[in-house]
Amino acid sequence: NAGVMQNPRHLVRRRGQEARLRCSPMKGHSHVYWYRQLPEEGLKFMVYLQKENIIDESGMPKERFSAEFPKEGPSILRIQQVVRGDSAAYFCASSPLESSGYNEQFFGPGTRLTVL
């Protein structure tokens, strides 16, 4: 059973370009979370999605950032018109759908975005 996959692992963009980060959850997992790790910081929650639904986007910047998790295919975190401050590691985690209790989140290896 493959783990959470993220690609690309490293992404370099110039200011003003778009960045698309992909996350394929573990097989059988229907919940996806995105976290951002700024330099010298811990990870901070951005958004929580289920298939075709955004459940909680309270950690997403109000502009330029969007996320989706379509019925088919990976979850996408999209950053439009990137700025230097977007340079960070972006981690995806997935969890299974359980009826109750805590659903453990399994983390991917991350995408390191560098904005020149």
Added chain:
Amino acid sequence: AQSVTQPDIHITVSEGASLELRCNYSYGATPYLFWYVQSPGQGLQLLLKYFSGDTLVQGIKGFEAEFKRSQSSFNLRKPSVHWSDAAEYFCAGLDRDDKIIFGKGTRLHILP
């Protein structure tokens, strides 16, 4: 607001020495707490977790952590560190909406 604090940004210990990494939490009810390790350029690996029950939790790689409600702490320990333990360690808690709240991390350096 729920928060997790790691007071030490860097810790240096000699190989073979014991280790304790500090973590304090601020939660209303019984928290769900975790320790993760991140090696350079890598993702996060779960070392151990505490939900309820025995307050001394055993994890992978010889790590353990003790939940102390009276001190609001969940410190990570290892009796004898190896050079391969050099990494960044994150304490984290789960909020009521199933979001993980991370501390800022402690970077562990190992002296030969």
